[in-house]
Amino acid sequence: xxxxxxxxxxxxxxxxxxxxxxxxxxxxxxxxxxxxxxxxxxxxxxxxxxxxxxxxxxxxxxxxxxxxxxxxxxxxxxxxxxxxxxxxxxxxxxxxxxxxxxxxxxxxxxxxxxxxxxxxxxxxxxxxxxxxxxxxxxxxxxxxxxxxxxxxxxxxxxxxxxxxxxxxxxxxxxxxxxxxxxxxxxxxxxxxxxxxxxxxxxxxxxxxxxxxxxxxxxxxxxxxxxxxxxxxxxxxxxxxxxxxxxxxxxxx
Amino acid sequence: xxxxxxxxxxxxxxxxxxxxxxxxxxxxxxxxxxxxxxxxxxxxxxxxxxxxxxxxxxxxxxxxxxxxxxxxxxxxxxxxxxxxxxxxxxxxxxxxxxxxxxxxxxxxxxxxxxxxxxxxxxxxxxxxxxxxxxxxxxxxxxxxxxxxxxxxxxxxxxxxxxxxxxxxxxxxxxxxxxxxxxxxxxxxxxxxxxxxxxxxxxxxxxxxxxxxxxxxxxxxxxxxxxxxxxxxxxxxxxxxxxxxxxxxxxxxxxxxxxxxxxxxxxxxxxxxxxxxxxxxxxxxxxxxxxxxxxxxxxxxxxxxxxxxxxxxxxxxxxxxxxxxx
Ligand SMILES: Nc1ncnc2c1ncn2[C@@H]1O[C@H](COP(=O)(O)OP(=O)(O)OP(=O)(O)O)[C@@H](O)[C@H]1O
Ligand SMILES: [Mg+2]
Numbered sequence: 001x002x003x004x005x006x007x008x009x010x011x012x013x014x015x016x017x018x019x020x021x022x023x024x025x026x027x028x029x030x031x032x033x034x035x036x037x038x039x040x041x042x043x044x045x046x047x048x049x050x051x052x053x054x055x056x057x058x059x060x061x062x063x064x065x066x067x068x069x070x071x072x073x074x075x076x077x078x079x080x081x082x083x084x085x086x087x088x089x090x091x092x093x094x095x096x097x098x099x100x101x102x103x104x105x106x107x108x109x110x111x112x113x114x115x116x117x118x119x120x121x122x123x124x125x126x127x128x129x130x131x132x133x134x135x136x137x138x139x140x141x142x143x144x145x146x147x148x149x150x151x152x153x154x155x156x157x158x159x160x161x162x163x164x165x166x167x168x169x170x171x172x173x174x175x176x177x178x179x180x181x182x183x184x185x186x187x188x189x190x191x192x193x194x195x196x197x198x199x200x201x202x203x204x205x206x207x208x209x210x211x212x213x214x215x216x217x218x219x220x221x222x223x224x225x226x227x228x229x230x231x232x233x234x235x236x237x238x239x240x241x242x243x244x245x246x247x248x249x250x251x252x
Numbered sequence: 253x254x255x256x257x258x259x260x261x262x263x264x265x266x267x268x269x270x271x272x273x274x275x276x277x278x279x280x281x282x283x284x285x286x287x288x289x290x291x292x293x294x295x296x297x298x299x300x301x302x303x304x305x306x307x308x309x310x311x312x313x314x315x316x317x318x319x320x321x322x323x324x325x326x327x328x329x330x331x332x333x334x335x336x337x338x339x340x341x342x343x344x345x346x347x348x349x350x351x352x353x354x355x356x357x358x359x360x361x362x363x364x365x366x367x368x369x370x371x372x373x374x375x376x377x378x379x380x381x382x383x384x385x386x387x388x389x390x391x392x393x394x395x396x397x398x399x400x401x402x403x404x405x406x407x408x409x410x411x412x413x414x415x416x417x418x419x420x421x422x423x424x425x426x427x428x429x430x431x432x433x434x435x436x437x438x439x440x441x442x443x444x445x446x447x448x449x450x451x452x453x454x455x456x457x458x459x460x461x462x463x464x465x466x467x468x469x470x471x472x473x474x475x476x477x478x479x480x481x482x483x484x485x486x487x488x489x490x491x492x493x494x495x496x497x498x499x500x501x502x503x504x505x506x507x508x509x510x511x512x513x514x515x516x517x518x519x520x521x522x523x524x525x526x527x528x529x530x531x532x533x534x535x536x537x538x539x540x541x542x543x544x545x546x547x548x549x550x551x552x553x554x555x556x557x558x559x560x561x562x563x564x565x566x567x568x569x570x571x572x573x574x575x576x577x
Pocket of ligand 1: 016018036038039040041042043044045085115179
């Protein structure tokens with residue numbers, strides 16, 4: 001059974017069908033792309049899958065568990081983490097603390113332990129520091145761990161968002177335009193990091209991207225959205241060569 | 253090795269704080285005993301501790317949770333009346349009665365912290381500020397109209413239990429609890445809500461719980477500060493806990509720097525002493541506060557000024573690091 005099964009998902013904003021009848025199955029361990037022109041409804045799909053919006057039609061399941069109707073908090077705890085198209089870091093917190101917020105729910109010490117710095121607090125904080133630093137190393141951010149996150153250059157902020165999302169230990173990672181604003185070198189590097197994450201963290205990744213080199217380079221399958229509806233779905237190489245997809249991107 | 257150095261650095265910070273804490277305690281006691289401070293000076297030490305408690309606790313809401321609360325005097329008054337009514341009616345040895353009164357005052361205020369925390373779950377920004385403001389004023393008028401609180405005439409016959417030692421310990425407990433909280437995963441969750449509530453939710457942070465906890469904790473310490481206040485003056489008047497008092501606490505927090513506990517402590521000391529030092533200017537106190545508040549807000553919201561401050565701070569940090577190495 002697929003890790004993520006989405007069936008006939010849809011949402012309206014006023015009269016606008018931002019997403020209509022969207023279905024997809026994503027197998028565990030897959031790197032899956034979601035592409036389409038501006039305003040096609042890609043980010044809206046992410047907002048539906050993370051509980052920011054409630055779908056007006058359809059269902060989605062992660063590992064067989066029905067998730068529609070749940071809050072963003074519950075959905076994160078059940079195993080979906082995301083990054084944002086317009087970066088949303090905890091900008092006044094340090095780089096390390098951003099990741100540690102991601103680790104929050106995997107620690108068990110309570111308020112009392114926190115207020116009195118009990119041995120349990122000390123032990124778990126130490127473990128958290130170690131884990132967060134290891135994650136930062138994967139994204140080559142370990143040297144900047146004490147920086148305030150808004151002082152990071154743009155590309156590194158995007159990487160920090162991925163590290164923070166991974167820290168919540170999701171089953172499915174949603175990346176909204178992870179390469180936006182990156183130069184070709186940075187994008188190249190990001191591609192290998194995403195592959196590394198998939199292989200070493202046993203991760204399933206669904207990503208939105210406009211950079212076709214990235215999509216063609218790392219995604220095994222893609223779905224193309226256009227005006228909220230599915231235009232094509234399947235193996236990346238086939239879909240990207242589909243004349244309908246090319247017209248959608250280049251315009252009529 | 254790097255880790256070890258970090259550990260040393262944090263340990264060093266703790267050790268320095270403890271030394272400052274003990275030294276301040278001893279010095280103040282010597283100054284009181286030797287009479288250097290005089291009666292008037294010694295009489296200011298308890299209010300300083302009270303204002304530290306009020307400012308540090310309000311900083312949890314304003315600086316760390318990032319919500320504007322204009323009702324802190326309301327929490328203070330609820331605690332003050334609960335604690336003072338308790339010591340008036342109870343007949344226990346002082347060593348038990350007074351600490352118990354502090355806790356009762358704190359807990360009563362904490363209950364109100366839940367009540368005012370609930371709207372904070374739905375409202376934020378200006379709307380929440382207005383609700384908290386209304387809360388403070390409602391509390392004041394209720395106390396004004398009740399019989400058992402002494403009404404507008406005030407609650408009299410309160411024992412003068414507050415002294416420097418008790419107030420100092422209460423202030424230290426407040427500081428330690430809030431600093432430790434802020435440096436725990438719970439404090440990080442609170443700060444994350446301030447910085448970006450949408451991503452905090454996306455990280456699975458229980459926003460409702462942490463907003464409530466912030467209000468409850470802040471209210472608790474404000475209430476305990478109120479109990480100290482009542483047992484310092486020996487009389488409580490509802491008029492003391494008006495909007496101006498809430499603003500005064502907010503001014504302390506803003507002047508000291510939102511999210512800075514040492515800043516709140518220093519600003520609390522200065523703002524408590526200032527009216528005494530500038531007696532002639534006492535008519536203009538609120539005016540001076542307002543101007544200070546406007547200047548701080550403007551300079552804090554200006555990106556240029558923030559950059560400038562960040563530059564200075566990073567230079568300073570580098571320097572101290574070099575010196576340490
Ligand atoms: N909260 C909302 N209220 C009203 N309309 C919305 C809302 N969110 C999205 N939309 C609309 O839904 C459509 C899809 O938007 P969405 O952000 O999902 O596009 P996208 O595919 O991510 O585009 P881009 O590539 O530019 O990021 C747009 O027309 C947008 O204006
Ligand atoms: Mg988008």
